[in-house]
Amino acid sequence: MSKLIIDVPEPITLVGGGQGSAADLAETLTMAPHLVAVDGGLSLALEVGTDPLAVIGDMDSVAPGALARIPPERQHRVSEQQTTDFDKALRAVRAPVVVGVGFGGGRVDHQLAAFHTLLVHAERPTILLAEDEIVVLAPPRVTLDCRAGETVSLFPMVAVTGTSRGLEWPIDGLDFHPAQFIGTSNRATGPVEIEMHAPGMLLIVARRHLRPLVAQFSQGGARWPARAG
Known part of the structure; x- marks a missing residue:
């Protein structure tokens, strides 16, 4: 359908x-x-x-x-x-x-x-x-008003790369893959910004981020283009 x-x-x-x-x-x-x-x-x-x-x-x-x-x-x-x-x-x-x-x-x-x-x-x-959490496919760019020590988990569904600011273990230069390298249980050092180079990364954070994320998408936040065909 x-x-x-x-x-x-x-x-x-x-x-x-x-x-x-x-x-x-x-x-x-x-x-x-x-x-x-x-x-x-x-x-x-x-x-x-x-x-x-x-x-x-x-x-x-x-x-x-x-x-x-x-x-x-x-x-x-x-x-x-x-x-x-x-x-x-x-x-x-x-x-x-x-x-x-x-x-x-x-x-x-x-x-x-x-x-x-x-x-x-x-x-x-x-x-x-x-x-206690929310799960979203990370968009091209997302910002989170995280507190120091807050868990920010990333789980790749496919091979994917990205960059980050505000994570205790930055993701820059890492090659994520579900069968090789994942990013669960990372921690924020403060406000977080994540950029992904392609769709495929699940972002898992506390439920208190729901309303701000809804607002980001509603106000024209970055999103992935529709697939051809």
Whole structure:
């Protein structure tokens, strides 16, 4: 499916059926006010009293009673099984940035698939909430108002290089590769700036950076171009 369903100028929240709380969703909606439910994530959306713009997925894990509360024109069933529901939903929305709630925790294979989707759709800035952290595919340039000693983890999904300022162990001149060299558990010495030369690096930082990162993307922060074809 490549049909664009939701196209808005403000951030979008995607809510999935993984680990996510009503408090997580309510907080996210204060900065990404347009809500799209992804399959079983509809239950959490309705729990907090929200009215999603759309429900997208193969609908194999959504409660029938929950789906009945959504008008048919806002139900978008995609039955193909080559991609995950998260992938289906991300292809169907366009916004300055997407925040994902309910795509972490639970099954490890689901989390890995979500990280893969971040890479596949590098041109669509997307931030995933974890229990205490956020995960985002590092854009061409990102700044973080870190405190000295704060953990800044970098995990390469592909071979990638970059530069940094404000990290205890700078990444300049390092060749990252998932099977050779990674950058988890780095530490900030203060405010951090990271530049990547190509898409492929997961950035994992504390959840307090969510709002500033949403603002960076919303205000035209650097992003990767769409892939040709």
